[in-house]
Amino acid sequence: MRHLKINGIDMEELKLQHQAILSALVELYKSLKRAVKSEELAKVLRKDDGTIRNAMGALRFLEYVESIPGPRGGYIPTIKAFEYLKLRKSMPGSHRAKVYMEHGSCEVKVVDVRVPEFLEECKVVVELAELSPEIKQDAFVMITIPSSSLVLEGKILEKSYLKDEVVIKVFKILHFPADLKVKNLAEKALVLSSEISIKDAFNALKLAGVRKGVVKDEKLLKLISLEDLALAICEGMGKFLAKELGKCLPTIDAEESALRAYELITIEGASALAVSSLNEILGVVSSENLYSKLSILESHVRVLQR
Numbered sequence: 119m120r121h122l123k124i125n126g127i128d129m130e131e132l133k134l135q136h137q138a139i140l141s142a143l144v145e146l147y148k149s150l151k152r153a154v155k156s157e158e159l160a161k162v163l164r165k166d167d168g169t170i171r172n173a174m175g176a177l178r179f180l181e182y183v184e185s186i187p188g189p190r191g192g193y194i195p196t197i198k199a200f201e202y203l204k205l206r207k208s209m210p211g212s213h214r215a216k217v218y219m220e221h222g223s224c225e226v227k228v229v230d231v232r233v234p235e236f237l238e239e240c241k242v243v244v245e246l247a248e249l250s251p252e253i254k255q256d257a258f259v260m261i262t263i264p265s266s267s268l269v270l271e272g273k274i275l276e277k278s279y280l281k282d283e284v285v286i287k288v289f290k291i292l293h294f295p296a297d298l299k300v301k302n303l304a305e306k307a308l309v310l311s312s313e314i315s316i317k318d319a320f321n322a323l324k325l326a327g328v329r330k331g332v333v334k335d336e337k338l339l340k341l342i343s344l345e346d347l348a349l350a351i352c353e354g355m356g357k358f359l360a361k362e363l364g365k366c367l368p369t370i371d372a373e374e375s376a377l378r379a380y381e382l383i384t385i386e387g388a389s390a391l392a393v394s395s396l397n398e399i400l401g402v403v404s405s406e407n408l409y410s411k412l413s414i415l416e417s418h419v420r421v422l423q424r
Contacts, residue, residue, distance in 0.1 A: 139163060139173045140182055144195045144203055153192030217244060217284075218260040218385050219253065228263065229283065240288040242270060245281070253277055259286055262381060267296045269380060294377040301372035303379070303408060304393040304401030307332050310342075316363060317356035320347040332392055332399050333361045339392050340364025341402060367392045372400055379403050 142162055146154045156170040163170070174193055177183040182199040186192055213228040226244040242261065246253075253274060261270040272288040307330040310319055314333070323331050323344050333340045342364045350356070350363055368388050370379055372395040379391055383405050390404035 136173050136177060139170065140177060140195065140199055141203060143183065143193060144199060147195055153186040153190065153194050155192040158192075213263050213265050215244065215261050215263045217246075218262075218381075219257060223385075226261075228261075240270075240272075240291070241275065242272070242286045242288055243283055244286065245283050253284060260381075260384060261286065262377065264377070267294045267377060268292070269294070269377065292380070294375065294380065296375070296377075298376040299372065300370055300374045300376060300379050300391075300393050300403055301395070301400060303376055303403045304372070305330060305403065305407045307341075307392075307399065307402045309334065309399050310360060312336070312359075312361050314360050315356065316347055316350045316358050316360050319360035320344065320351060320356075323347065330390075330402050331360070332367060332402065333364050335361040335364070339367040339369065339399070341367040341390055341392075365389055367402070369394050370403070371395065376408065380405075380408060383408065 139159065142159055143154055146158060146162065156167050156174065159165075159170045160167045174183055174185070177199075178185055178193075182196055184194050184196055186194060215226050215228050217224055217226050224246060226246050229243050229245045244261065255274050255276065257274050259272060259274060261272075262268075263270070269292040270286070270288045271290040271292075272286045275285045275287045277284045306328050308323055308326045308328050310322060310331045310333045312333055312335045314322070319331055319333075319342060323329070329344045331342045333342060340361055342360050346363055347360070350358070355363075368382060368386060368391055370382060370391040370393060372393050382388060382391055390402045393400045393403055
């Protein structure tokens, strides 16, 4: 059987020979906390330096490795490499999970994870209590697996009424550290009166040095941003009430997990969530700072996008 070759790289050979090199690179990088030199990998794996360099060329082409130039340079694994190795280790046995679809959600059991090899698709098989006609091929789904702190996003490839199973092609994988709370991600926001004008709200946010404000409008919370206020003022709306400009803001407890915040933002389509503790607004968390702030933490969100 002929092997697939891309730019001269034999993909079958890559799968057989290079996974150990990638795994060793990740472990050394985590241990040394710096770029790893080819000779260091060669020593650990008992291979010659030329073999390691050739392997790194292939892995770099596939975006599993980055090369850092200079005397202190070397190789570092990409986020894609971390996710590839993490998924292989995270999913033995069956897991309880929740699947979110356009018409609702349901509890499922993950019965099989077909872990992606290089350049292959990741597929997940889930078992439902009963298949619904609303589960359609190519429909977008999101799967949350609390036991592994994973979120999988993809689309339905096929369904089997005989086994009550659905096969899902996964195109995005996110890992949230289980101990990461919403309060660690909250962006500071200024709480404003429901009667404040757009112009006064803009000045208040500028003075406080924050980009977002939360307006209390009776029992509702509304989100306003410095950018939206500035645009409204330019359009001659400075004397209008800021609450007329605001978007309804759901709340989430400060002790909830980052995974739960991601679920609410993705499923409910909210632009952001108000983070509260003992009825006090601590700030807001949005999909924007959910990604950007997670990325600078030591245990950061890993994203695999195919």
